Amino acid sequence: MTIPVDRQHALELLRQMMRIRRFEEKCVELYGLGKIRGFLHLYIGEEAVAAGAMPIFTMEDAIVATYREHGHSLVRGTPMGSLMAELYGKANGCARGRGGSMHFFDAARRFYGGLAIVGGGLPVAVGLALAQKLTPLDKGRNKGAVTACFFGDGAVAEGEFHESLNLAALWKLPVLFLCENNLYAMGTALARHQSQTDIAKKAEAYAIAAEAVDGMDVLAVEEATRRAAETVRDGNGPYLIEYRTYRFRAHSMYDPELYRTKEEVAQWKERDPIEQFKGLLREWKSLTQEDLDKMEEAIATEIADAITFAERGPWEPIEDLTKDVLTPAISSHQSVASTPTLEGGGKSKG
Amino acid sequence: MTKITYREAVRDGLREALQSDPRVFLMGEDVGKYGGTYACSKGLLAEFGPDRVRDTPLSENTFVGAGIGAALGGMRPIVEVMTVNFSLLALDQIVNNAATIRHMSGGQFTVPLVVRMATGAGRQVAAQHSHSFEGWYAHIPGITVLTPATVTDAKGMLLSALREPDPVFIFEHAFLYPMEGELDEQAGAVDITKAAIRRPGRDVSLITFGGSLWKALQAAEQLATYGVEAEVVDLRVLRPLDTRTMLDSVRKTHRAVIIDEAWRTGSFAAEISAQIMEGAFYDLDAPVARVCSAEVPIPYPKHLEDAALPQSATIVRTVKGVLGQI
Numbered sequence: 001m002t003i004p005v006d007r008q009h010a011l012e013l014l015r016q017m018m019r020i021r022r023f024e025e026k027c028v029e030l031y032g033l034g035k036i037r038g039f040l041h042l043y044i045g046e047e048a049v050a051a052g053a054m055p056i057f058t059m060e061d062a063i064v065a066t067y068r069e070h071g072h073s074l075v076r077g078t079p080m081g082s083l084m085a086e087l088y089g090k091a092n093g094c095a096r097g098r099g100g101s102m103h104f105f106d107a108a109r110r111f112y113g114g115l116a117i118v119g120g121g122l123p124v125a126v127g128l129a130l131a132q133k134l135t136p137l138d139k140g141r142n143k144g145a146v147t148a149c150f151f152g153d154g155a156v157a158e159g160e161f162h163e164s165l166n167l168a169a170l171w172k173l174p175v176l177f178l179c180e181n182n183l184y185a186m187g188t189a190l191a192r193h194q195s196q197t198d199i200a201k202k203a204e205a206y207a208i209a210a211e212a213v214d215g216m217d218v219l220a221v222e223e224a225t226r227r228a229a230e231t232v233r234d235g236n237g238p239y240l241i242e243y244r245t246y247r248f249r250a251h252s253m254y255d256p257e258l259y260r261t262k263e264e265v266a267q268w269k270e271r272d273p274i275e276q277f278k279g280l281l282r283e284w285k286s287l288t289q290e291d292l293d294k295m296e297e298a299i300a301t302e303i304a305d306a307i308t309f310a311e312r313g314p315w316e317p318i319e320d321l322t323k324d325v326l327t328p329a330i331s332s333h334q335s336v337a338s339t340p341t342l343e344g345g346g347k348s349k350g
Numbered sequence: 351m352t353k354i355t356y357r358e359a360v361r362d363g364l365r366e367a368l369q370s371d372p373r374v375f376l377m378g379e380d381v382g383k384y385g386g387t388y389a390c391s392k393g394l395l396a397e398f399g400p401d402r403v404r405d406t407p408l409s410e411n412t413f414v415g416a417g418i419g420a421a422l423g424g425m426r427p428i429v430e431v432m433t434v435n436f437s438l439l440a441l442d443q444i445v446n447n448a449a450t451i452r453h454m455s456g457g458q459f460t461v462p463l464v465v466r467m468a469t470g471a472g473r474q475v476a477a478q479h480s481h482s483f484e485g486w487y488a489h490i491p492g493i494t495v496l497t498p499a500t501v502t503d504a505k506g507m508l509l510s511a512l513r514e515p516d517p518v519f520i521f522e523h524a525f526l527y528p529m530e531g532e533l534d535e536q537a538g539a540v541d542i543t544k545a546a547i548r549r550p551g552r553d554v555s556l557i558t559f560g561g562s563l564w565k566a567l568q569a570a571e572q573l574a575t576y577g578v579e580a581e582v583v584d585l586r587v588l589r590p591l592d593t594r595t596m597l598d599s600v601r602k603t604h605r606a607v608i609i610d611e612a613w614r615t616g617s618f619a620a621e622i623s624a625q626i627m628e629g630a631f632y633d634l635d636a637p638v639a640r641v642c643s644a645e646v647p648i649p650y651p652k653h654l655e656d657a658a659l660p661q662s663a664t665i666v667r668t669v670k671g672v673l674g675q676i
Contacts, residue, residue: 039459055572061424064419094456095454095455095456096456096457097456098453098454098455099455099456103454103455104416105454105455105458105459107459112459112585115446115447116506117442117446117447120415120442120443120446120447123411123413123415123418124415124416124418124419124443124447126412126416126419127415127417127427128419128422129419130416130419130423131419131422132421133422134420134425135423135424141402160411160442163412164406164412164416167406167407167413171404182576182602270452324453325452325492326492326494326516327452327457327514
C-alpha cells in the first residue's frame with residue numbers, strides 16, 4: 001500500500017497532538033495542586049485542529065486565537081516553559097504572567113492572543129489582514145501573508161462574526177476564519193442556539209468560500225487548511241473552514257456537564273484524534289512501539305523542564321503593577337509643543 | 351493667523367496626517383463618498399483614494415476592532431465612530447481589546463489607534479443622539495481621552511494622538527464644528543498632557559472641558575460685570591488627568607465649580623470634585639459645586655433641552671451661590 005504522507009511528517013503531527021494532550025493533562029494536576037488558578041479551558045479532544053492547521057502558517061502570518069489556545073501556542077512554537085510559566089502567573093511567562101491560561105501572547109511569532117471575549121478576535125483579525133493588504137512601507141514584506149483567526153461555534157452567534165465576515169469579504173482581505181465547532185457554546189448545544197447549524201453555510205451569505213471538515217482527522221484538517229491558505233494567499237479574499245470537533249473535558253476546569261450525555265462523550269472519544277491517527281500510522285506500518293515510547297519520553301522531559309522553568313520563575317514585582325498600562329515614557333514624548341493657548345473668542349494665558 | 355472653523359481644523363489635521371505618514375488611513379461610516387457626517391473628511395476620498403479613506407458598514411464593534419488589528423499590524427488607523435452614541439456598540443473592542451492588550455501581553459503589543467467621535471447635546475436630536483460619555487471612557491486605564499475645545503486643539507490633538515503608541519480617543523463636541531477660531535499657519539501637534547488656563551481669575555475656578563468650555567467662558571465674562579473674576583480651567587485631557595493645573599488653580603481661588611455636560615451621578619465632575627477633596631480640601635473656602643445635565647434622557651423640544659443642559663446662566667447662578675452672593 002502507498003502511504004499518503006511522509007513518515008517523519010506524520011510522526012510530527014502525532015507528536016504535536018500528544019504534546020498538547022500531555023501538557024494539558026499535567027495542567028489538570030497542577031490545577032488540583034493550586035499551582036494554576038483562574039479559568040482553565042482545556043483543548044483535549046480537539047488537538048487535531050491546532051496540530052493540523054497551525055503548521056500551514058508561516059511566521060509572516062498573523063494568528064488570533066481564543067481562551068482555549070494552549071494547543072495553538074504550543075504548535076506555533078512558543079516554548080512550553082514560557083506557556084507553563086504563564087499558567088503559573090510568573091514573570092517569565094509568555095505574557096509576563098499577566099494573562100494566564102486565556103491570554104497567551106507571543107510577538108516574535110505574531111501570536112496576537114489569547115482574546116477571551118467570544119467573537120472579539122474576529123474584528124482584530126480583519127484589521128491585521130487589512131494591514132497585511134495595505135502595508136505601504138515595505139510592500140514586499142507582507143506579500144502573500146495571511147491572518148488565521150481561530151474561534152468556536154459559540155462565536156457565530158455574535159454580531160462580530162457576521163460583521164467581520166462581511167467586512168473581510170467586502171474588502172477582499174487575506175483572512176482565514178477557522179471555526180472550531182465543538183458543538184457547545186459553553187454549555188449550550190449548537191442546535192439550541194442556532195437556527196442554521198451548518199456554520200459553513202453562513203459564510204455563503206457573505207460570498208465567502210467555505211467548507212466543513214472532520215476536525216478529528218489531523219490529515220483532513222491539514223489538507224483543507226493548506227488549500228484554503230493557498231487560495232487566500234493568492235488574493236482571493238477570505239475563506240472559512242468549519243472543523244467539526246469535540247471537547248472531551250468540561251467547558252472550563254469544572255462544570256457539571258448536565259448539558260450532554262455520557263454516551264455522547266463516550267461516542268466522540270471513540271474518535272479520539274490521537275488514537276485514530278495512531279491506528280492509521282500502525283496500519284501503514286509507520287509507527288512502532290519504540291517510536292511512541294521515545295515520543296512520550298521526550299514529551300515528558302519537555303513538560304518536566306517546563307514545570308521547572310515555571311517553578312523557578314520570578315513573580316512580577318508589585319512595583320511593576322501598572323507598568324505597560326501605557327507605553328513607558330509617555331509623558332516625555334507627549335510634550336511636543338508649549339502650553340496650550342486659546343485662540344479666538346477669549347482671553348488666553350500661556 | 352487664519353480664521354477657520356473647528357470642522358476645517360479637524361480636516362486640516364486629517365489631511366496633514368494622511369500626507370505625512372503612509373501608515374495613516376481613515377475609516378468610518380460616511381467618511382468617504384459622503385465626506386463625513388460633519389463634513390470633517392470632505393474631499394479627502396478624492397485626494398487620497400479609497401485605500402486611505404474607507405467607508406465602512408454600520409458595524410461599529412467590528413470596524414473599531416479592525417482598527418485595533420490594523421494598529422497591531424503596523425498601521426496608524428484613524429477610526430471615526432460618527433458619534434459617541436454609536437460607540438456604545440464598540441465598547442467590547444474598546445474596553446476588552448484596545449485598552450488591555452498592551453498590559454495583558456506584558457508590553458509585547460501596543461495599539462497605536464486613534465478613534466474620533468462627536469459627542470454632546472444641544473442640537474435638538476433627542477435622547478439617543480445627545481449623550482456625553484467621554485467621562486465613562488476616562489474611567490478606563492490603557493487609553494488616553496482628549497476633549498479638544500478649540501480649533502488649535504481640534505487639529506493639534508489629532509496630530510499628537512497619532513504620535514502616541516497607545517489608543518487615543520478624541521471627543522469632538524458636535525456643537526463646536528461650525529465654531530470659528532484663529533489658527534496659526536504653523537499650528538501642528540500640541541501638548542496632550544496638560545490642562546490649560548483659558549482665562550485667569552482670582553475668585554473662583556470654573557473647571558470644564560469640551561463644548562462646555564465656551565459656556566464657562568461666557569459665564570466668566572458675565573461674572574466679571576459683577577466684579578467676580580473667574581479662572582477658567584480647560585481640562586483638555588481627561589485621562590491621564592493633569593490634576594496639578596486644576597489644583598493649583600483651586601489653591602489660588604479657594605473655590606471650584608465644575609461644569610460637565612454629562613449627568614451628575616457618577617459623572618467626570620464627580621471625579622474632579624473628589625480630586626479636589628483629596629488634593630486641596632484645606633484650601634477651599636466653600637464646598638465644591640457642580641453644574642451638570644439634569645438626570646433625564648435629553649428631550650427634543652428646545653426649551654426642555656436647554657433646561658436639561660448646563661447653561662452659562664446656571665453657571666453664573668452656581669458661582670454666586672458658592673460666593674455666598676445669593
